[in-house]
Amino acid sequence: xxxxxxxxxxxxxxxxxxxxxxxxxxxxxxxxxxxxxxxxxxxxxxxxxxxxxxxxxxxxxxxxxxxxxxxxxxxxxxxxxxxxxxxxxxxxxxxxxxxxxxxxxxxxxxxxxxxxxxxxxxxxxxxxxxxxxxxxxxxxxxxxxxxxxxxxxxxxxxxxxxxxxxxxxxxxxxxxxxxxxxxxxxxxxxxxxxxxxxxxxxxxxxxxxxxxxxxxxxxxxxxxxxxxxxxxxxxxxxxxxxxxxxxxxxxxxxxxxxxxxxxxxxxxxxxxxxxxxxxxxxxxxxxxxxxxxxxxxxxxxxxxxxxxxxxxxxxxxxxxxxxxxxxxxxxxxxxxxxxxxxxxxxxxxxxxxxxxxxxxxxxxxxxxxxxxxxxxxxxxxxxxxxxxxxxxxxxxxxxxxxxxxxxxxxxxxxxxxxxxxxxxxxxxxxxxxxxxxxxxxxxxxxxxxxxxxxxxxxxxxxxxxxxxxxxxxxxxxxxx
Ligand code: SF4
Numbered sequence: 359x360x361x362x363x364x365x366x367x368x369x370x371x372x373x374x375x376x377x378x379x380x381x382x383x384x385x386x387x388x389x390x391x392x393x394x395x396x397x398x399x400x401x402x403x404x405x406x407x408x409x410x411x412x413x414x415x416x417x418x419x420x421x422x423x424x425x426x427x428x429x430x431x432x433x434x435x436x437x438x439x440x441x442x443x444x445x446x447x448x449x450x451x452x453x454x455x456x457x458x459x460x461x462x463x464x465x466x467x468x469x470x471x472x473x474x475x476x477x478x479x480x481x482x483x484x485x486x487x488x489x490x491x492x493x494x495x496x497x498x499x500x501x502x503x504x505x506x507x508x509x510x511x512x513x514x515x516x517x518x519x520x521x522x523x524x525x526x527x528x529x530x531x532x533x534x535x536x537x538x539x540x541x542x543x544x545x546x547x548x549x550x551x552x553x554x555x556x557x558x559x560x561x562x563x564x565x566x567x568x569x570x571x572x573x574x575x576x577x578x579x580x581x582x583x584x585x586x587x588x589x590x591x592x593x594x595x596x597x598x599x600x601x602x603x604x605x606x607x608x609x610x611x612x613x614x615x616x617x618x619x620x621x622x623x624x625x626x627x628x629x630x631x632x633x634x635x636x637x638x639x640x641x642x643x644x645x646x647x648x649x650x651x652x653x654x655x656x657x658x659x660x661x662x663x664x665x666x667x668x669x670x671x672x673x674x675x676x677x678x679x680x681x682x683x684x685x686x687x688x689x690x691x692x693x694x695x696x697x698x699x700x701x702x703x704x705x706x707x708x709x710x711x712x713x714x715x716x717x718x719x720x721x722x723x724x725x726x727x728x729x730x731x732x733x734x735x736x737x738x739x740x741x742x743x744x745x746x747x748x749x750x751x752x753x754x755x756x757x758x759x760x761x762x763x764x765x766x767x768x769x770x771x772x773x774x775x776x777x778x779x780x781x782x783x784x785x786x787x788x789x790x791x792x793x794x795x796x797x798x799x800x801x802x803x804x805x806x807x808x809x810x811x812x813x814x815x816x817x818x819x820x821x822x823x824x825x826x827x828x829x830x831x832x833x834x835x836x837x838x
Contacts, residue, residue, distance in 0.1 A: 360477065361694060361695045361710060361714060361715075362694035362695065363693065363694040363695050363706060363710070363714050363715040363717070363718060364694070364714065364717075365694055366692060366693065366694055366715075366717040366718060366721065367717055369688070369691065369692035369693075369694055370687075370688045370692045370721070371808075372692075373687075373688040373689050373691065373692045374687060374688060374808075374809040375809070378517065378520075379515055379689050380687075381517070382514060382515050382516065382517060382689075383514075383515070383685075383686050383687070383689055384686075386508075386511070386514050386680065386686070387680070387686045390511075390622070390623060390624060390676070390677075390680040391680050391681055391731075392624070393623065393624020393625075394620065394621060394622075394623075394624040394677060394680070394731065395624075396624060397619075397620040397624040397625065397626060398620060400626070401616075401620065401626075404617070404620065407613060407616050407617050407733075408617055408733050408734070408735055409735070410613050411613055411614045411616075411617050411673075411733060411734060412671060412734055412735045414605065414606070414610045414613060414614060415605075415614070415670075415671040415734060416671070417606070418602075418604060418605060418606055418610075419602065419662065419667060419670055419671070422601065422602070422604070422662065425571040425604045425605075425606055426571070426601060426604055426653065428571040428572070429569050429570070429571040429574055429604050430574075430653075431574075432571065432572070432573055432574025432575075433574040433636060433649075433651055434574075435574065436574050436635050436636025436637075436649070437636045437637050437639075437649065438574065438636040438637060438649035438650065438651060439648075439649070439650045439651070440650075440651045440653060441650060441651065441652050441653065442653050442655075443652055443653065443654045443655065443656075444655050444656075445655075445656060446475065446476035446477070446654070446656050447476075448654075449472075449476050449478075449598060449652050449654045449656075450476055450477075450478060450481045452652055453478060453481075453482070453563065453596055453598070453652060454481065454482065454485050454487070456561070456594065456596055456648075456650055457482070457487050457560070457561050457594075460560055460561065460593065460594050460648070461560070462487055462560035462561045462594070463486075463487065463488065463560055464487070464488045464489075464490060464555065464558065464559045464560055464561075465482060465487055465488070465489045465490065465559060465560065465561045465562070465563050465592075466490050466492050466555060466556055466559040466561075466562050466563070466587070466588045466591075466592060467479075467489050467490060467491050467492060467496070467562075467563045467564070467588065468492055468493060468562075468563075468564040468565065468578065468580065468584050468585035468588040468589075469491075469493040469495075469496050469512070469565060469580070469584075469585070470563070470564060470565025470566075470598055471506075471509055471565065471674060471696055471697070472565055472598050472599060472600055472654060473563065473565060473598060474505065474506060474696040475656065475696050475709075476598075476654070476656070478563070478598075479491075479500070489563070490552070490555045490559065492552055492555070492556065492582075492584035492585075492587065492588055493512070493580065493582060493584050494513075494545060494548050494582060494584075495511060495512040495513035495514075496512050496513075497548055497552065498513045498516065498521055498524055498548075499512055499513050499516075501524050501525075501527075501528040502516075502524050504691075505691065505696065506690065506696070507689050507690030507691050507698070508676060508679055508690050508698070509674050509676045509679065509690075509697065509698070509701075510622050510623065510674070510675070510676040511676070514689075514690075515689050515690070515691065518539065518540070518541065518544065519539075521544050522538045522539060522544065525538060525544065525547050525548070526538070529547065529551060532547070552584075556587045556588070556591050557591060559588075559591065559592045560592055560593065560594065561592050561593075561594045561595070561596060562587075562588040562589055562590075562591065562592040562594070562595045562596070562646065563588070563595075563596045563597075563598065564576070564578055564585050564588050564589055564595070564596075564597055564598075564634075565578075565597070565598060565599060566578065566597050566598075566599035566603050567579045567603070567618070567673070567674075568603055568604075568605045568611050568614065568615075568673075569597075569599055569603045569604045569605065569651075570604075570605055570606075570607065570608055570611055570633075571604055571605065571606050571607070572606060572607040572608060573608060573635060574635055574636065575608075575633045575634065575635045576597045576599070576633075576634045576635075576651070577611055577615075577631065577632070577633055577634075578630070578631075578632045578634065579615070579618065579619070579628045579630070579631050579632075580628060580629070580630045580632075581623075581625075581628050581629045581630065582629070582630070583629070583630045585630065585632060586630055586632050589632065589634050589645070589646070590644045590645055590646070591644070592646060593646060593647050593648065594646055594647065594648040594650070595634075595637070595645075595646035595648065595649050595650070596650045596651075596652060597634075597649075597650070597651045597652065598651075598652040598654060599651065599652070599653060599654065600653075600654050600655070600656065600658055601653055601654070601655055601658050601659065602658055602670040602671075614673060615627065615631060617673075617675075617733035617734075618673055618675050618733065619675075620733075621675040621676075621677040621731065621732075621733040622675035622676045622677055622680075623676075636649050637649040656709060657708065657709040657710070658670060658709075660708070661708050665741065665744050666704065666708050666741055666744070668736050668737060668741070669701070669704050669705055669708060669736060669741060671734040671735075671736055672701055672705070672734060672736060673733065673734060674701075675733055676699075677728075677731045677732060677733065678699050678700040678701050678727075678728035678731060678732055678738060679698060679699030679700070679701070679702075680731075681727045681728060681730075681731045682699045682700050682722075682727065682728055683723055683725065683727075684699075684700075684721050684722055684723065685698060685699040685700075687809075688721075690702075693706070693718060693721075694715075695710070695715075699728070700722060700728035700738045700739075700742070701728075701736075701738065702718065703715075703718040703719050703721055703722060703738075703742060703745075704719070704736075704738055704741045704742060704745065706718055707719060707745050707748075712745055712748050712749050712752065712754065713752070713754065716749045716754040716755070718745075719742045719743075719745035719746050719749065720746060720749075722739070722742050724739045724742065724743070726739050750763065777821065780819075781819070784815045784819055787814055787815050788814060788815045788816065790814070791813075791814020791815070792814065794814070795813065795814055795816075796811040796812060796813050796814055797811060797812045797814060798811055800812060
């Protein structure tokens with residue numbers, strides 16, 4: 359997928375003007391967060407599991423070289439091949455080389471953000487190999503020639519009508535009278551189309567949720583079983599995974615799996631959790647004859663040992679997107695690359711550079727919800743601030759933004775001056791906005807008031823409430 363991160367502001371403006379997108383994102387905001395909360399209520403030890411999962415990943419990242427080497431030797435022991443690729447181009451070429459070695463015409467794919475990251479579909483197509491997405495959401499957006507807009511729900515930006523239109527255009531054999539106006543009929547339509555493609559594919563290409571060093575196993579988590587068919591039906595299987603996907607043991611993997619689905623979709627566990635180890639053995643009924651793993655760096659090792667290392671704990675659950683007010687307002691496409699939401703705003707500058715993605719870390723209210731819901735306790739707001747600092751240091755912001763930040767810093771460092779300036783301003787806004795309770799327009803605040811109203815200040819300021827203390831508490835003296 360081509361990066362469009364430099365167009366972020368323009369993309370965001372367009373997204374906010376899209377009423378259909380706003381409706382789709384409202385549905386997302388009402389669904390996954392609620393189900394996550396219910397799933398967590400059913401598991402009293404959820405927070406202890408998060409601590410354990412974080413500790414496992416921290417330990418792994420501290421010994422990444424050892425676990426990757428162990429993983430490689432176990433894959434080889436099982437009869438597979440491991441290919442180390444430093445860049446996306448290396449990975450693309452290796453995948454094409456394997457496809458050509460078996461004269462492959464079609465490749466079935468199961469959802470892989472890494473595949474998107476290296477734009478493997480375009481590359482295969484340009485070289486005469488047809489990639490076929492098999493996850494329902496991925497299949498729909500492939501037909502529409504769109505990138506995914508969410509890391510676990512790639513077509514979340516679409517409604518049923520748009521999916522029906524897509525199928526009617528792409529599936530030329532489809533009976534025009536056939537009813538396709540409910541999710542089940544859409545699913546059946548996709549299933550019929552994909553069945554032959556599964557059976558006839560020459561190569562299967564999947565991502566990896568985890569790579570287990572102890573056994574050389576690739577763990578695939580899906581709700582549709584498409585990854586299992588992608589792995590077991592074609593003669594050749596290719597796994598593409600980034601280096602930080604490695605986990606030491608089966609038991610560690612079980613711990614991290616317990617927080618993954620609960621955080622992302624609010625399920626206790628996903629419908630299919632598949633452990634694939636190497637090619638078919640003599641007594642196996644199915645499975646690939648050849649098994650290849652592409653281990654991709656693509657900038658990850660540059661993050662190890664830096665203030666952004668903790669981002670490598672991410673297990674791509676999507677919870678931070680599901681709870682992010684900015685993601686809810688603009689959706690995933692606006693971010694301009696394969697990752698989005700808070701995790702994307704931290705990871706993308708790490709992978710392609712802050713000079714390419716400088717606006718993304720600014721796309722956050724720093725409300726902290728992303729960190730609160732992250733199963734791996736990744737300090738996303740802290741890292742967003744770190745990227746903002748780097749952008750400021752390299753003078754990447756506009757002159758107006760730098761001037762505003764300088765003014766804000768001057769005020770914030772002088773509490774008396776801050777109160778002297780903001781107090782009358784807030785009082786004036788409270789008086790002016792008293793009638794409607796909100797402003798449709800304010801000078802210098804067009805970025806906010808363009809797509810939505812600004813609530814008028816109500817009641818005391820935070821500082822005033824803080825000094826009053828909770829009702830019934832002793833009022834703080836000035837010296838405290
Ligand atoms: S940053 Fe945390 S919440 Fe967001 S996708 Fe990664 S693991 Fe999930």
